[in-house]
Amino acid sequence: MNDPPAGAIYLDNAATSFPKPDCVYAAADIYMRAMGVAFGRGSHSGTSDAARLVAQCRQRLARILDAESGDRVAFTFNCTDGLNLLLRGVLRTGDRVVTSTLEHNSVLRPLQQLKSELNLDLVHVDFDARTGLVDVPAFTQELHRMQPRLAVLNHASNVTGVVQPIKKISAAAHDSGALLMLDAAQTVGHIPFSVRDLNVDMLASAGHKGLLGPLGTGIVYVREGLEGEVLPIRCGGTGTDSESLVQPSVMPTRFESGNLNMPGLAGLNAAAEWILQQSVDGLHAQISQLATQLSDALREISGVRLFGGAAVQNVGIVSFSMDGIDSQDVAAVLDQSFQIRCRAGLHCAPLVHKTLGTIPAGGTVRLSPGPFTVQADVEKAVEAVTQLAASL
Numbered sequence: 001m002n003d004p005p006a007g008a009i010y011l012d013n014a015a016t017s018f019p020k021p022d023c024v025y026a027a028a029d030i031y032m033r034a035m036g037v038a039f040g041r042g043s044h045s046g047t048s049d050a051a052r053l054v055a056q057c058r059q060r061l062a063r064i065l066d067a068e069s070g071d072r073v074a075f076t077f078n079c080t081d082g083l084n085l086l087l088r089g090v091l092r093t094g095d096r097v098v099t100s101t102l103e104h105n106s107v108l109r110p111l112q113q114l115k116s117e118l119n120l121d122l123v124h125v126d127f128d129a130r131t132g133l134v135d136v137p138a139f140t141q142e143l144h145r146m147q148p149r150l151a152v153l154n155h156a157s158n159v160t161g162v163v164q165p166i167k168k169i170s171a172a173a174h175d176s177g178a179l180l181m182l183d184a185a186q187t188v189g190h191i192p193f194s195v196r197d198l199n200v201d202m203l204a205s206a207g208h209k210g211l212l213g214p215l216g217t218g219i220v221y222v223r224e225g226l227e228g229e230v231l232p233i234r235c236g237g238t239g240t241d242s243e244s245l246v247q248p249s250v251m252p253t254r255f256e257s258g259n260l261n262m263p264g265l266a267g268l269n270a271a272a273e274w275i276l277q278q279s280v281d282g283l284h285a286q287i288s289q290l291a292t293q294l295s296d297a298l299r300e301i302s303g304v305r306l307f308g309g310a311a312v313q314n315v316g317i318v319s320f321s322m323d324g325i326d327s328q329d330v331a332a333v334l335d336q337s338f339q340i341r342c343r344a345g346l347h348c349a350p351l352v353h354k355t356l357g358t359i360p361a362g363g364t365v366r367l368s369p370g371p372f373t374v375q376a377d378v379e380k381a382v383e384a385v386t387q388l389a390a391s392l
């Protein structure tokens with residue numbers, strides 16, 4: 001098993017998962033040392049090995065997503081890249097969009113930018129600070145009032161970890177004629193779900209969080225038959241149809257211009273195999289149990305306020321603030337005095353903190369266990385917060 005360096009406890013898996021399974025390091029290393037080729041760009045046997053690896057990776061990710069086939073998965077360089085690709089590809093001048101205050105800046109900022117470029121009509125529906133759940137009646141009402149082209153929703157908040165009721169939202173979105181796009185940065189690989197069962201039109205996610213691949217990897221899923229609606233924002237060489245001056249119309253090459261991050265994808269492919277062996281369900285149960293222990297113990301400490309409510313489903317994120325101390329200072333003490341690595345602040349989701357009322361506290365302190373977190377790590381984190389609370 002992998003150990004974080006020099007005894008540090010890594011509880012920042014919501015930012016990026018660490019450590020990765022050993023097979024991920026090995027696969028990326030082997031790719032760079034022994035394979036090294038550019039996918040789709042050589043006339044030798046090495047390129048067919050690379051093509052096999054990429055196809056295998058798509059198929060494994062399609063199994064994790066329960067997508068129609070591996071071809072529905074296109075590779076990006078992170079979740080933000082995928083969100084930009086989809087938002088810019090789908091939206092047209094004057095479109096109406098319904099989204100929420102749960103969103104990460106990776107959705108908020110592209111939408112704000114597109115609002116000024118395309119004169120979008122944009123609405124952010126709020127969530128319930130007590131439960132962490134988006135206000136479904138208000139979201140539905142906006143969908144019916146605006147008849148938008150697109151609804152965009154965070155699948156699980158990176159601040160609270162609360163998983164949103166996507167089935168209800170997708171039914172309401174489709175009822176109003178809208179497409180539904182998910183920011184699934186915190187759910188793919190974290191919780192078992194099916195894009196077909198949820199009836200999602202598009203999603204973007206990171207390869208380096210719950211999917212346990214290297215940084216610099218991400219994915220988008222586009223439902224079968226929808227790719228024509230998503231204009232390719234990045235055009236160029238795909239290694240296919242080279243005689244054509246026009247960008248391919250088919251998935252996944254439509255969205256994959258330029259060389260792919262092959263060492264990253266080799267790692268992601270190994271990670272996806274590892275996840276399928278463990279099962280997403282099993283990993284979720286293991287991480288949830290640690291997160292529940294953590295939140296139950298922190299709730300007992302005087303001066304600690306927890307956020308996220310008693311969620312029906314949580315991806316394993318524990319967010320809290322402490323009376324009398326800024327969240328950034330809490331993280332600094334955890335790091336410097338206890339070697340506990342976490343993240344504090346707004347977590348790139350400013351509107352969430354407006355609703356939670358956590359701006360004066362400097363946002364929240366976020367502890368996010370991963371597949372290699374052990375019970376002793378949780379106990380040390382609780383002890384550290386207990387000591388800090390006692391010293392205030």
Ligand SMILES: Cc1ncc(COP(=O)(O)O)c(C=O)c1O
Nearest residue numbers: 078079080104106158183185206
């Ligand atoms: C909900 C959410 N969306 C988007 C992102 C952006 O992901 P990436 O860093 O892979 O671009 C994150 C990252 O923390 C996130 O939590």
